[in-house]
Structure formats: structure tokens, C-alpha cells
Amino acid sequence: MRSGRMTEAQSRATTDLWPVFGVDYENKPLDFAQLFERAAPVVAEIGFGNGETLAQQATNEPEFNFLGIEVHPPGVGHLLITIRQLELKNIRISRHDAVEVFRDQVPDTSLTGANLFFPDPWPKKRHHKRRIVQPDFAAMVAAKLQPGAFFHVATDWQPYAEHMLEVLDSCKELVNESGAGCFSERLDSRTLTKFEERGQRLGHDVWDLRYRKTAS
Numbered sequence: 001m002r003s004g005r006m007t008e009a010q011s012r013a014t015t016d017l018w019p020v021f022g023v024d025y026e027n028k029p030l031d032f033a034q035l036f037e038r039a040a041p042v043v044a045e046i047g048f049g050n051g052e053t054l055a056q057q058a059t060n061e062p063e064f065n066f067l068g069i070e071v072h073p074p075g076v077g078h079l080l081i082t083i084r085q086l087e088l089k090n091i092r093i094s095r096h097d098a099v100e101v102f103r104d105q106v107p108d109t110s111l112t113g114a115n116l117f118f119p120d121p122w123p124k125k126r127h128h129k130r131r132i133v134q135p136d137f138a139a140m141v142a143a144k145l146q147p148g149a150f151f152h153v154a155t156d157w158q159p160y161a162e163h164m165l166e167v168l169d170s171c172k173e174l175v176n177e178s179g180a181g182c183f184s185e186r187l188d189s190r191t192l193t194k195f196e197e198r199g200q201r202l203g204h205d206v207w208d209l210r211y212r213k214t215a216s
Contacts, residue, residue: 010077017080018093023067025096029107035092036065041112044069044144046098046132047119049193051079056191058091064112066091069098099137106144113150114141117190121157133164135171142173145213150177154190154208161207174211184208 006014023035033039041064048054048068058066068091070076076095083091094101122130133153141151151174155161161183169180178184186208196206 006074006077009081010074013080013084014073014077017084021080021083021091021093023092023094023105025094025101025105027104030105032065032067032107032110036090038065040065040090042067042110043113043115044102044106044111045115045117046102047071047116048075048079049118050075051082052193053115053117053191054091055079055082055086055088057189058088059086060189062090064090067094067106068092069094069096069101071095071097099132099140102140102144108143109146111144111149112146113152114145115190116151116153117193118155118196119153119160121155121160123157123159128163131160131163133160133167135167138168138171138174142171142213145173147213147215149213151211151213152187152190152208154186154206156196156204156206158205158207161209164209165207168209168211171211173214175214177210177212184210 023030032042043064044067045054046069048070051068054066054068068079070093073095076093079093119132122128145151153164155164165181165183168174169176176182186206190208
């Protein structure tokens with residue numbers, strides 16, 4: 001669990017809204033229809049930061065349910081404030097380790113899609129083993145996707161982009177939408193965040209990758 005200073009508004013939103021939108025960690029699969037109080041396709045976002053992309057997608061695509069996973073308390077509080085402001089009903093939030101949530105709580109073949117935007121690149125070589133995108137992780141995400149479902153990742157760190165391309169291209173259950181060894185164009189559905197806008201002003205490039213779960 002990453003620490004961080006929460007504002008009074010974030011703390012209050014967490015106290016007030018977590019019972020409604022929060023998903024506590026338990027070592028058992030979730031029933032998404034029960035969790036969201038409706039049956040609808042579910043998209044998961046791993047590490048949503050302050051939740052601006054997740055909130056925008058939930059607003060633009062009300063026919064989908066969105067499960068956001070983030071361990072940074074201020075980010076969770078910020079998203080809860082946004083949920084209240086926009087009166088969103090189709091988001092639920094987990095503040096537990098994403099690997100454990102996927103492993104223990106997300107049922108196999110239950111997701112219409114999964115997003116992973118700007119994960120920590122752990123740039124130092126001795127820390128590369130801490131990168132979330134590894135072969136075991138790719139296989140686990142693929143197992144949670146329905147046939148034809150998407151996995152969308154993005155990073156502004158080129159060495160990590162190349163690492164993710166190699167790992168995900170090697171996953172037998174995922175097919176690169178742009179062709180093996182190729183990156184994807186940024187989709188309009190991936191909101192241009194303040195973080196990304198700041199990076200663009202500094203001359204940073206961004207690499208997107210989109211994959212589909214194989215049909216068999």
C-alpha cells in the first residue's frame with residue numbers, strides 16, 4: 001500500500017462513499033452482476049492514478065461497468081469525489097494489490113477488457129523484476145478476459161514499452177491488434193491525462209499496445 005497525504009475532501013469522500021463504491025479484498029471471486037447491481041460488460045483498470053481516465057470512460061460508456069484498482073489512497077479519494085460530482089453509478093473501486101485482486105477476485109473469462117496505463121517503469125535494471133508486466137502476469141490477465149476481449153497498455157518509458165511488447169507478444173492467448181512487434185495508435189477512448197499532457201510538453205513520447213484475447 002502506497003502512502004500519501006489525503007486532503008480533507010478526499011478523506012471525507014472515502015468515509016462517505018467507500019461503503020457504496022468500494023470493493024474490499026476477499027479471497028473469493030466477485031459476482032459482478034451483484035456488485036454493480038446489474039448485468040453489463042466489465043472493464044478493469046489497473047492502477048488508475050487519480051481516476052480521470054476511468055471517470056471519463058465511465059461517463060462516455062454508461063453501458064459498461066468499470067472496476068478500478070489503485071493502492072494510492074489520495075487517488076482513491078480523488079476518484080470518489082469525481083464519482084459524486086458526475087453522479088456515476090457504473091464504477092467500483094478496489095484499493096488492494098492488483099495482482100492479488102486479479103488472481104483471487106476476478107473470475108476467469110469475466111472481463112470485456114482491461115487497461116493498464118502508465119505503470120511504474122522501474123527504470124533501474126536491478127528493479128526490473130518489480131515491473132508488473134511479466135509473463136505470469138500477462139497469462140493471468142489473459143485468463144480473466146473473455147474471448148475477443150481487449151488488453152490495452154500504455155507507457156511513456158521506451159525501454160518499458162519494448163519490454164511489454166516482448167512479453168505480451170509472447171503470450172499465446174493474446175494477439176497484437178497492430179501485428180507482432182508493432183505498437184498501436186492512441187485511441188480517443190484513452191483520455192489524454194494531465195500527466196500525459198505534461199509529458200508531451202516536455203517532449204516525451206507515449207507508446208500504446210492493444211491486444212485481443214484469442215477465441216480458443
